[in-house]
Amino acid sequence: MSDTSSALRIVWIYPDLLSTYGDQGNVLILRRRAELRGIRTEIVHVHSSDAVPVEGDIYLLGGGEDRPQILAAERLRADGGLKRAAERGAAVFAVCAGYQIIGESYGDDADNPLPGVGILDIRSGRGETRAVGEIVADVDPALGVGRITGFENHQGRTALGPSATALSRTVTGTGNDGQTEGAFQGQVLGTYLHGPALPRNPELADLLLRWRVGQIPPLEPSWGERLHEERLAAAL
Amino acid sequence: MSELSLRAQLAAVLGKGAATLSRATGRGDGSVIGGRIALKVEPDLLAQLARGRRLALVSATNGKTTTTRLIAAALRELGDIATNEHGANMPTGHITALANSPNARNGVLEVDEKYLPQVLQATNPAVVVLMNLSRDQMDRASEINLLAKKWRETLQQSEAHVVANADDPLVAWAGLGARNATWVSAGQRWKEDSWCCPACGGHLKREPDPHWECPECGMRRPDTTWAVDNQADVVIDPNGQRFRLQLNLPGDANRANAAIAMATTAAYGIHPDQSLPRLREIHSVAGRYTSVVTNGVEIRLLLAKNPAGWLESFAVLDPPRVPVILSVNAQIPDGKDTSWLWDVDYTVLRGRRVFVMGERRTDLALRLETDEVPFEVADRVDEVIAKLKGEQPDITKVDVIANYTAFQQIRTAYGRVQ
Known part of the structure; x- marks a missing residue:
């Protein structure tokens, strides 16, 4: 076996379609927080013309405009790799447009429902107003993450089916519907916190790492923790 | 000015008065407030003020203030011009710029990306200059694919001659909507917003830089007549003649801006030998590079x-x-x-x-x-x-x-x- 066989494989899905505003941050912070703990990582960029590998550990999907979102969903469905990877227990972290398309269905620009990848039991459509601004939410205690903060910029509204659990309850901001924010199902997790959601919430990044490698030692608090505190204080 | 309706003349005078007041009271440079008052009196004012002129509209995510300044400098070769040099790049600012130079036959206006379709329809410009589109202030700006689509649709209805950067796929796709275009190879350092075909979404083949084409629908970079050679600090014109730039603004981005300015003013009949010395006179633009x-x-x-x-x-x-x-x-x-x-x-x-x-x-x-x-x-x-x-x-x-x-x-x- 090659010496990358034991590395944590972080797979960035379609940076050519789904990388709109800081989504790369999630890749960079996962790598850093893994490597600070001595976990070797391998970053795989999967372009929309490439097949999605099924043997990754953590799959990341970013945000996108309407048309790239539709293209990404069509290609992921045709490819099938992401769904197979989720079925074999990989972790998936998707933000904004990426969150919508891993669900059962999502709305196009005229709010016609289109089929999603179907690895998270959510259905999304278009709301009356655009939700733009800082958002704060309290994560489901079962996940051990605490309070999260981020920036949302979307017109989507998302309803959860019976197999999905709300990621969090909103304190300020809109999220899924003004009450809850994001959803998870097994190790598939999605959120409207767009762009660098993991840099802004180090505990959420560590949750994904724990899902794949088990217990991890805590890190000395640094700028990520400070930013998290600062943004919470600014938003509340 | 003689072509203005009475109402438009009144609007222009009122707008100027407000602008003077704004400057005199130190509240601003007057570009926005003057235009805003004038527009209230005559909504058609921008179209009336633009009539009979040969205007160039300049739009892009980055470099539009600088390029507008460069084009303005070169256009002065032809005499008095109208321009919004304070960077007030929405219709209120355009009205102020045109009202302040009633007798200028030529002009160049910097235009906010989102307002380009509206201003293009109102002013019927001779030239539309398009340079680059990339992610910018997502919480308040339009999505750029949508912007490019609107640019393209507006240009399809327009007689304007386009001068555009062929190396930026989104810009090129928008510019290809126009009947006539001059294509400049002005380069594109930031490529993260243009890996996909603007027409069909296919993953673009982008080698060798600056060429690009879509393997799925066949759309490709238009052939260019102007080009920048950054290594040599040179702009090459359609005759293959090479002009050493020696600008007083730094970097490849400004070489690109200068090439676009030279191609634009060439459309006004100004030879690079005449435009280039004027471009070199610019050392800073509203504090940038100062x-x-x-x-x-x-x-x-x-x-x-x-x-x-x-x-x-x-x-x-x-x-x-x-x-x-x-x-x-x-x-x-x-x-x-x-x-x-x-x-x-x-x-x-x-x-x-x-x-x-x-x-x-x-x-x-x-x-x-x-x-x-x-x-x-x-x-x-x-x-x-x-x-x-x-x-x-x-x-x-x-x-x-x-x-x-x-x-x-x-x-x-x-x-x-x-």
Whole structure:
């Protein structure tokens, strides 16, 4: 076996379609927080013309405009790799447009429902107003993450089916519907916190790492923790 | 002016009065308030003021203020011109610019990307200049694919001649909607917003740079007649003649701006031999690229508002021994969302002394920490200079890269340098 066989494989899905505003941050912070703990990582960029590998550990999907979102969903469905990877227990972290398309269905620009990848039991459509601004939410205690903060910029509204659990309850901001924010199902997790959601919430990044490698030692608090505190204080 | 209706004449006079008042009371340069009052009196004023002129409209995510200034400088070869040189790039600003130069037959207007379709329809310009489109202030700006689509649709209905950068796929796709175009190979450093075909979404083949084509639908980069050779500091015209630029503005981005300006003014009949000396007279644009000397240290101010702009700024930094100060705010003109910091690659700053400041310096700090770039936190530029001077008395230069309001704050601290 090659010496990358034991590395944590972080797979960035379609940076050519789904990388709109800081989504790369999630890749960079996962790598850093893994490597600070001595976990070797391998970053795989999967372009929309490439097949999605099924043997990754953590799959990341970013945000996108309407048309790239539709293209990404069509290609992921045709490819099938992401769904197979989720079925074999990989972790998936998707933000904004990426969150919508891993669900059962999502709305196009005229709010016609289109089929999603179907690895998270959510259905999304278009709301009356655009939700733009800082958002704060309290994560489901079962996940051990605490309070999260981020920036949302979307017109989507998302309803959860019976197999999905709300990621969090909103304190300020809109999220899924003004009450809850994001959803998870097994190790598939999605959120409207767009762009660098993991840099802004180090505990959420560590949750994904724990899902794949088990217990991890805590890190000395640094700028990520400070930013998290600062943004919470600014938003509340 | 004789073609203006009475109502439009009144509107123009009222607008000018308000602008004068605004300047006299120190509230602003008057560009916006004057136009706003005039528009209330005559909604058709922009169209009336534009009638009978040969206007060029300039739009892009980055470089539109500078390029408008360059085109204006060259167009003065033909006499009096109308231009919005204060950067008021929405219809109110256009009205003020045109009303202030009633007898100028030629003009050049910087136009906000979102307003381009509207202003294009109102002014019936001779030339539309399109340079680049990339992610910018997502919390308040339009999505760029949607913008390009609107540009394209408006150009399909227009007689205007397009001068556009063929190396930016989104811009080229929009420009291909026009009946006539002059294509410039002006380069594209930031490619993260154009990996996919604007027409069909296929993954573009982008080699060898600057060529690009879509393997799925066959759309490809238009053939160019003007080009920039950055290595040689040269612009090549449609006859193959090479012009050494020797600008007083730094970097490849300004070589691209100059090439676009030369191609645009050539459409007005101005030969590069005449335009180029005028382009060289520009040393700074509204404080951008200005240097101020304080305490014996030359501080150069670079404005960078989005990832593509930061990339261009990194490319013009002085040698690594020159420290750099990065300053980021997140007020409304900057965009309240700092996510874009994660789209910029800061690893090029390794080995350089780096300071972070601004309202969102903690975001910058985490970003630099993640890219393993050592940095120091600061409150103000003069504090950094004093510190550096204390450690290194012979220090002569410091670069500053800041986003919009952070830039204006620093500029104001040094007396609103031009």
